[in-house]
Structures are given as structure tokens and as C-alpha cells.
Amino acid sequence: MSRSDWLHRLAAGGLLAVWLLLGAVAFAQQQPSPDQANPQSQNTDNTHAIEALWGLVSAANEAIQILSRQDAREARKEADKPDDDKREAADLKAQEDMAFWASALAGLTAVQLVVGFITLWFLWKTFGEARRTTGELQRDFRANHRPLIRVRHVWMARSITSEQPVTVDWAIVNSGLTLGQVRRAVIVGIILPKGRPLPPRETDLGSMTPVILAMDGWMHPGMPQIPSGLPVHRAITGSEFIELRNGTAKFYVVGIVNYVDLDGRGRTTSCCRVLEEVGGASERLVVHDDPNYEYQD
Numbered sequence: 001m002s003r004s005d006w007l008h009r010l011a012a013g014g015l016l017a018v019w020l021l022l023g024a025v026a027f028a029q030q031q032p033s034p035d036q037a038n039p040q041s042q043n044t045d046n047t048h049a050i051e052a053l054w055g056l057v058s059a060a061n062e063a064i065q066i067l068s069r070q071d072a073r074e075a076r077k078e079a080d081k082p083d084d085d086k087r088e089a090a091d092l093k094a095q096e097d098m099a100f101w102a103s104a105l106a107g108l109t110a111v112q113l114v115v116g117f118i119t120l121w122f123l124w125k126t127f128g129e130a131r132r133t134t135g136e137l138q139r140d141f142r143a144n145h146r147p148l149i150r151v152r153h154v155w156m157a158r159s160i161t162s163e164q165p166v167t168v169d170w171a172i173v174n175s176g177l178t179l180g181q182v183r184r185a186v187i188v189g190i191i192l193p194k195g196r197p198l199p200p201r202e203t204d205l206g207s208m209t210p211v212i213l214a215m216d217g218w219m220h221p222g223m224p225q226i227p228s229g230l231p232v233h234r235a236i237t238g239s240e241f242i243e244l245r246n247g248t249a250k251f252y253v254v255g256i257v258n259y260v261d262l263d264g265r266g267r268t269t270s271c272c273r274v275l276e277e278v279g280g281a282s283e284r285l286v287v288h289d290d291p292n293y294e295y296q297d
Helices: 003-030 039-144 238-246
Strands: 149-156 166-174 180-193 230-233 249-260 266-275 285-287
Touching (some): 149 249, 149 266
Parallel strands (some): 180 230
Antiparallel strands (some): 166 230, 180 249, 249 266
């Protein structure tokens, strides 16, 4: 049985004793006594008895309150002690748990960093391999789909006369699938007697007119450039004009284009045109089939 139960029983017993004492006092007051002739003395005795009883009740009540407070303090101490232990144990466990999970997170972070570095290394390697593969594919594509710069048309800018230089318009186009850059484009006109072949070497054609192209010579697929008014020959003499009109001489226009593809590989396109008629309605330049000057590589 706990101390609190003992206190409760003690308090109940004390109250019962007080009640019995009060009942005994009341019963005694109802019985006659030798002192009835002196009522003052009897009242005084009753007053002292009642005061004693109330003193006893007060003392018992005070004792009960003191014991109750002491018991409550001890009960709180006993009740708080396990809580403190539990709190300390819980705090210690929480600290241990925090330390464990902190170390676990630190280890996990280290593993993640290692995995991250490995991933970056693989990504870098993959990126390098992708660049090399892409470069090889681009080189293969450019090798199989190279630029094809061709001379499409050559026109007389005006009819031949004995007073003005001979000028032509020239249309070139990239009929390939990739970019090409013209590094050198020249054109020249030459008068030769009928039946004489063109010189075997380019250097024997005489002074050639350079052709300036737009965009530093870069030519996109399918986009022509048409330089116009290109002087290809000095003003012809009267005798040369007569020979051309009579058909005893021929007027040729030779154009040469040196260009490179995106990988720097050089290519050459050459064209050769001959004037079909001088001073007539059919005055135009047509293709002259000469493998030394009409070719594309």
C-alpha cells in the first residue's frame, strides 16, 4: 500500500475520531451532573472541551495538509525522476541518432560526390567521342557531298565593236550540297585564226582579268553569283573586226575558277566559250569543247 493510501486512511480515521468526540461531548451535555447547580462552571468546561476538540481538529487538519504537501512533493520527485531519466535517455538517444544520421548523410554525400565525378568523367568521354564521331560523319558527308562550283552562263555584255573593250557577264553557281569558297576566279578573251587550237597552257592566254566575288568567295548551295561587265579583251582593231565578221578568226572567252571545300581540298572549274556570230542576231557565246579548258574536277 502506498504512502498516499496510508495518508488517506489516517485522515478518514482522524475525522471519525473527531466526530465521535463531538458526539460524546453532546451526549455528556444531556446527562445531569453534580455541577448542575453551578451552570457557569459547566459552560466553562464545555467551552474548554470544544476548544480542545477544535484544536485537535485544526492540528489534525494541519498535519494532514503538511503530510499531503510532503507526499505531493515526494510524489512529484518520484514522478519527475523517471521523466528526467527518460528525458536524458531520450536526449542521448536523439543525439546518437542525429550523429548516426549525420555520419550516414556525410557518407552518402561522399558517395554522391564520387558518383558525380565518375558521371562527369563519363559525360566528358562521351562528349569527346560524340564530337569525334560527329566530326568524322561531317568529314565523310563533306567528302561525299562536296561543293560543285560551275560556270552556268557567259553572255556578251554588249556587241563587239572596234571602239570599246569587250565585256561579258558571267554566272557561276554552287550546284553541290556544301559550302565552297572561290580562291581565284579569272577570265580572258582571245582572238585566234580559224582552226588554230587554244594554247595548251593557261599562262599562254595572256593577261587575265580577276573576278571579284561577294562574301569573300563563299558560295552557298544553289545561290548563284553573277559578276557583270567584266572586261575580257581590249578594243579590237578594224582588221580583227573584219576577220571576226568574215569567220576567218574566232573570239574565245576562257574562265577559270579555283575553289576549296570546307576541308581545304582544292578544286578547279574551267569554261571555254566561243563567239558564234559577230554583229548579228545570233551573237552569243556557246560552249567550245576543249578538254584543256572546258572541265570540272
